[in-house]
Amino acid sequence: MTDYFEVHARDGAARIGELRLSDSVTTPAVVDDVLADAGSLWATERELPDGSDDVLTVLPHRSLPAGSADEVRESFAVDYPDMDFPSAAVVTADTADDYGADAYVLSDAQGFVGHARAFRDNVIEAKENLPADTALMLSGVATPRNVSLLVYAGVDLVDETLARARGLEGFYLTSDGEYFLEDLDELPCACEACRKPASEFTRADAADHNANALRAELARVRRRVRDGRLRDYVEGQARHDQWLTALFRRFDQQYSFMEERVPVIRDSELTAASEESIDRVEIQRFADRVTKRYRNRFDNPLVLLPCSAKKPYSESQSHRQFQEAVQYRAHMVSMTSPIGVVPQELELTYPAQHYDSVVTGDWSEDEKSFVAEVLRRYLERNDYPRIIAHLPPGAYTEIVERVADDLDLDVEFTVSEHPTTTESIGNLMRTLDGEPKFTREEREHNVVKALADYQLGPDAGDALFSDVELEMTSRYPKLQVWNDAGVQLATMVPQYGVLSFTLEGAKVWRDSDAPTKTVEIDGFVPHGSVLAPGVVDADADIRPGDEVVVEGPKAFAIGRAEMGGRELIESTRGIGVEIRHVEER
Numbered sequence: 001m002t003d004y005f006e007v008h009a010r011d012g013a014a015r016i017g018e019l020r021l022s023d024s025v026t027t028p029a030v031v032d033d034v035l036a037d038a039g040s041l042w043a044t045e046r047e048l049p050d051g052s053d054d055v056l057t058v059l060p061h062r063s064l065p066a067g068s069a070d071e072v073r074e075s076f077a078v079d080y081p082d083m084d085f086p087s088a089a090v091v092t093a094d095t096a097d098d099y100g101a102d103a104y105v106l107s108d109a110q111g112f113v114g115h116a117r118a119f120r121d122n123v124i125e126a127k128e129n130l131p132a133d134t135a136l137m138l139s140g141v142a143t144p145r146n147v148s149l150l151v152y153a154g155v156d157l158v159d160e161t162l163a164r165a166r167g168l169e170g171f172y173l174t175s176d177g178e179y180f181l182e183d184l185d186e187l188p189c190a191c192e193a194c195r196k197p198a199s200e201f202t203r204a205d206a207a208d209h210n211a212n213a214l215r216a217e218l219a220r221v222r223r224r225v226r227d228g229r230l231r232d233y234v235e236g237q238a239r240h241d242q243w244l245t246a247l248f249r250r251f252d253q254q255y256s257f258m259e260e261r262v263p264v265i266r267d268s269e270l271t272a273a274s275e276e277s278i279d280r281v282e283i284q285r286f287a288d289r290v291t292k293r294y295r296n297r298f299d300n301p302l303v304l305l306p307c308s309a310k311k312p313y314s315e316s317q318s319h320r321q322f323q324e325a326v327q328y329r330a331h332m333v334s335m336t337s338p339i340g341v342v343p344q345e346l347e348l349t350y351p352a353q354h355y356d357s358v359v360t361g362d363w364s365e366d367e368k369s370f371v372a373e374v375l376r377r378y379l380e381r382n383d384y385p386r387i388i389a390h391l392p393p394g395a396y397t398e399i400v401e402r403v404a405d406d407l408d409l410d411v412e413f414t415v416s417e418h419p420t421t422t423e424s425i426g427n428l429m430r431t432l433d434g435e436p437k438f439t440r441e442e443r444e445h446n447v448v449k450a451l452a453d454y455q456l457g458p459d460a461g462d463a464l465f466s467d468v469e470l471e472m473t474s475r476y477p478k479l480q481v482w483n484d485a486g487v488q489l490a491t492m493v494p495q496y497g498v499l500s501f502t503l504e505g506a507k508v509w510r511d512s513d514a515p516t517k518t519v520e521i522d523g524f525v526p527h528g529s530v531l532a533p534g535v536v537d538a539d540a541d542i543r544p545g546d547e548v549v550v551e552g553p554k555a556f557a558i559g560r561a562e563m564g565g566r567e568l569i570e571s572t573r574g575i576g577v578e579i580r581h582v583e584e585r
């Protein structure tokens with residue numbers, strides 16, 4: 001239970017929070033100014049502090065060095081009473097638990113910061129065991145260079161201790177490195193402390209600058225988190241230090257920890273600029289859903305196409321030419337690095353229309369293997385009467401040949417030199433001679449079902465929509481789905497490429513065989529939003545951004561989750577679900 005910390009926004013494990021002191025502090029932040037340490041119990045027995053709403057009081061504690069034996073930890077464990085002022089408890093990953101505090105300080109941070117594996121293990125264990133709506137603090141470890149990664153891993157609070165200490169030792173810290181003071185003939189910064197000639201710059205000035213640089217970096221990180229773009233930044237930032245690169249990769253290996261926290265939809269762009277981009281949750285999740293949930297419903301041949309820099313693909317010059325040649329006689333699927341394969345029905349679905357990558361045509365071996373693996377799984381799951389590859393020579397063609405060999409499939413190649421030459425387009429057109437066209441109705445129905453598969457689970461599209469005579473109004477991509485009784489079930493949201501349901505659609509979903517994500521609430525009728533304290537239970541597999549059914553003794557509603565399932569259950573503050581439609585019971 002926390003009264004003094006609230007999470008307002010999430011970007012993976014990183015969050016924008018509010019430390020609700022008399023002057024509230026937006027986190028992630030340095031908290032030196034608002035921290036009161038009641039002291040260590042090693043020196044003396046201490047009275048419980050009186051506390052105050054002005055500060056975050058660190059309760060009396062016994063810190064143990066990193067690596068202390070379990071028995072030692074247990075015998076020195078401190079009982080933390082539940083306080084009615086803002087409080088922080090000192091724990092280790094092993095002793096992390098709900099002590100009723102608003103924040104938790106990991107006492108052995110200095111032992112694991114600098115060691116990627118130990119850092120990952122400690123922080124993840126702590127975060128799994130601490131209540132989701134409390135703040136996590138690491139003390140004595142933050143620098144301008146590492147703090148974006150600390151936040152990326154889920155740290156909310158830090159202090160200036162290390163940055164200042166390094167200054168007093170003669171080190172000048174920046175977000176990309178550190179310098180000996182005496183090596184600087186010019187100060188690479190314009191902060192208050194740096195407004196003097198390098199020759200007059202003292203170690204005390206360096207301490208001030210380092211603290212300023214840490215605060216500036218945190219401001220940049222908060223902006224990134226609000227924009228949902230911290231990952232893009234840390235992919236570059238991690239390169240400035242070996243252990244940060246290692247740390248970043250270690251976290252990518254913790255797929256379930258990250259996946260639980262990364263929203264399923266976002267409207268910000270995703271920049272795939274490094275080889276690590278393949279490993280990010282959004283990319284892996286899309287590939288996973290396309291190959292495990294999505295199913296092709298067209299009877300036509302498959303045409304594999306290269307991606308375009310412009311998104312959605314169908315609005316690009318090249319894809320317009322392909323479309324004209326294909327004339328609804330084939331199912332168009334684009335191949336792309338680093339997303340994998342994108343069936344035409346999912347071209348708007350996050351992150352298919354949101355990613356931006358460097359289009360050089362030169363793919364690394366990792367990229368080729370990834371795209372080949374996705375294509376292989378895709379073709380194992382989906383049967384086509386014919387497979388046509390309208391792809392440029394090089395990586396694309398190599399991948400298709402590799403997969404066709406593996407699966408023993410026949411592939412017809414239609415490109416000579418380049419996919420958009422008159423000759424190539426002519427080949428594509430001719431090779432589809434005699435193939436029947438699908439109708440606009442078929443196309444639209446298949447889009448809606450594909451979105452349901454992708455969003456809700458395998459076969460969800462059929463489970464929801466096969467028994468009803470679907471009627472569509474308005475044009476793609478703003479499809480509105482109605483049943484034959486004239487009741488609207490859902491709308492396609494073009495900016496994320498997902499379905500949002502009406503109340504009637506929510507009932508169809510709930511009563512179908514498709515897995516439903518449900519948030520159970522207390523006996524009230526939510527208007528606008530459901531706050532976390534009103535949540536009684538929630539499905540653990542709910543992710544931020546998921547469509548959820550909300551049910552309680554007094555209400556039935558449909559909306560979008562603002563936090564994940566675990567957070568919905570554990571949180572005592574914050575918006576849990578934004579409600580779209582509600583009816584009283």
Ligand SMILES: [Zn+2]
Pocket residue numbers: 189190191192193194209210212213
């Ligand atoms: Zn400065």
